[in-house]
Amino acid sequence: MPLLMASLLFLGGYAVLVLAQGLEPFWRDLALAVTLLTWLLFAVDFAVRLWLSGQGLRFLRTHWLDTVVLVLPLxxxxxxxxxxxxxxxxxxxxxxxxxxxxxxxxxxxxxxxxxxxxxxxxxxxxxxxxxxxxxxxxxxxxxxxxxxxxxxxxxxxxxxxxxxxxxxxxxxxxxxxxxxxxxxxxxxxxxxxxxxxxxxxxxxxxxxxx
CATH class of the missing domain: 1.10.287.70 (Helix Hairpins)
Structure with missing residues (x-):
């Protein structure tokens, strides 16, 4: 559930950056910060699961979809x-x-x-x-x-x-x-x-x- 909410926040922040061209700099910076922070949360989640798996770099091959999603959160x-x-x-x-x-x-x-x-x-x-x-x-x-x-x-x-x-x-x-x-x-x-x-x-x- 936390990652689901983070996904919605990421998508909302990205939507603001793309669609709200005339938005004040403060709100655009806020949307950018939300987008970056949620992506950082995805990266931390991925890193923790990589460490707990004990597979090392083999984790990237066995969980290739998670790796792709980390690079492209959309x-x-x-x-x-x-x-x-x-x-x-x-x-x-x-x-x-x-x-x-x-x-x-x-x-x-x-x-x-x-x-x-x-x-x-x-x-x-x-x-x-x-x-x-x-x-x-x-x-x-x-x-x-x-x-x-x-x-x-x-x-x-x-x-x-x-x-x-x-x-x-x-x-x-x-x-x-x-x-x-x-x-x-x-x-x-x-x-x-x-x-x-x-x-x-x-x-x-x-x-x-x-």
Missing amino acids: LRPLRMVKVYTAVQRRRGEPRLSLHARVITYAGMSAVLLGFAGALAVYQQEHSAPDATIRTFGDSLWWTCSTLTTVGYGDVAPVTAPGRVIAVGLMTSGLALLGAVTGSFSSWLLQVFGQEDEGRPPGNDSSPEAS
């Missing part, structure tokens, strides 16, 4: 994919509440990731020559069409950093949306599998069985 919603992977490894009675939480959290993470991606793309694109993404509304529209793989093509990044962000957003969005659909499909398969296991032998109404 990708923190991607950590939800690890929860989905853990749920996939569970066996036994299918629990709708567990899968429902994964779906809810992954959906919320996709929204946060989309908002962060829209901010990052807008920051890179709005002042670029020949840019089609001029307002934050344009950026949000482009993000929604990208995350849902619709891709109308009416607006698109023209700068190199913007296109790099776009590739990351496409990949990340597919991972999170895959967690939503995959978790629901996994729960259905578990339910149907247990129903088949509980069916008495020979209980088949097909013509062949008759």
Whole structure:
């Protein structure tokens, strides 16, 4: 929960820095301080887990997603994919509440990731020559069409950093949306599998069985 609140503070501070161009220097400095302090909290959390693991530099390889998220805090919603992977490894009675939480959290993470991606793309694109993404509304529209793989093509990044962000957003969005659909499909398969296991032998109404 503390890291979740820190993530929201980081995103809020970054949003102020990107969107509030005419803000007084005091408030911009405050937003920058909040952003840097929350990133420092992420770094301390990562360092503590690295030290407690006892793995040394191997921790960076086995926890590569955490390493990427530390370097690019805007990708923190991607950590939800690890929860989905853990749920996939569970066996036994299918629990709708567990899968429902994964779906809810992954959906919320996709929204946060989309908002962060829209901010990052807008920051890179709005002042670029020949840019089609001029307002934050344009950026949000482009993000929604990208995350849902619709891709109308009416607006698109023209700068190199913007296109790099776009590739990351496409990949990340597919991972999170895959967690939503995959978790629901996994729960259905578990339910149907247990129903088949509980069916008495020979209980088949097909013509062949008759």
